[in-house]
Amino acid sequence: MARNRQTTExxxxxxxxRVLAQQGFGKLGVNAIAREARVDKVLIYRYFDGLSGLMRAYAEQGDFWPSADELLAGVDQVSGLQPIAQQFTTVMHNYVQALRVRPLTLQILSWEMVERNELTAYLEEVREQQGLALTGALAAIAEHRPEVDVAALASLVSAAINYLAARSQHIKYFNGVDITDDAGWQRLERTIAQLAEALLLSPDSV
Structure with missing residues (x-):
């Protein structure tokens, strides 16, 4: 019985x-979801206490947002041999790659700019929690540059990535940079690396 419930959840x-991807927030209701899942809608109330609980579960369990582990892949937090600028650049590269392979996430980021509802609030909460965990990891490896506000730097860069990645679903160029093309994103990532080196390069290396 427990296994059947877990499978149905x-x-x-x-x-x-899938309903979000195909129809957007406007069509997101218990009937549409139950029909898509091919189960009785009463199970949404039984297992999740209604649509609100299901939306929270989707925000927490769905593959909506990259995890801290996904973003920290390739970052050496142990030996201390990897320069902090390189660590920051690696995280932002992972972030770009993670967003660009999540078209539904990009749609949701676009919707959030014009429509706020219960689901976007839950997704925002999950994103903020994961972002704080990531910022904490970055701050821990940047202790030798306490004058640099790593959280603010990560916020600025990730916000720019969010905006450009979301806009890439609707426009091709932004200030002459092709944001739908790998080459355009490579240009952006090179600039992020240059910014990180300028701000995070160890004083001993200057």
Whole structure:
């Protein structure tokens, strides 16, 4: 019985993502989700206490936002041999790659700019929690540059990435940079690396 419930819960969470991708927030309701999952809608109330609980479960369990582990892949936090600028650049590279392979996430980021609802609030909460965990990891490895506000730097750069990645679903160029093309994003990432080196290069290396 427990296994059947877990399977059905995952079906409903996955169906929530599919309804969002296909129809957007306006069509996100218990009937549409139950129909997509091919289960009785009463199970949404039984397992999640209604649509609100299901939306929270989707925000927390769905593949909506990259995890801290995904973003820290390739970052050496142990030996101390990897320069902080390189660590920051690696995290932002991972972030770009993670967003660009999540078209639904990019759609949600676009929707958030014009429409706020219960689901976007839950997704925002999950994103903020994961962002704080990542910022904490970055701050821990940047202790030798206490004069640099790593959290603010990460916020500025990640906000720019969010905006450009979301806009890439609707426009091709932003200030002459092709944000739909790998080459355009490589230009942006090179500039992020230059910014990181300028701000985070160890004083001993100057």
């Amino acid at each position: 995952q079906q409903l969470i996955a169906a929530t993502g």
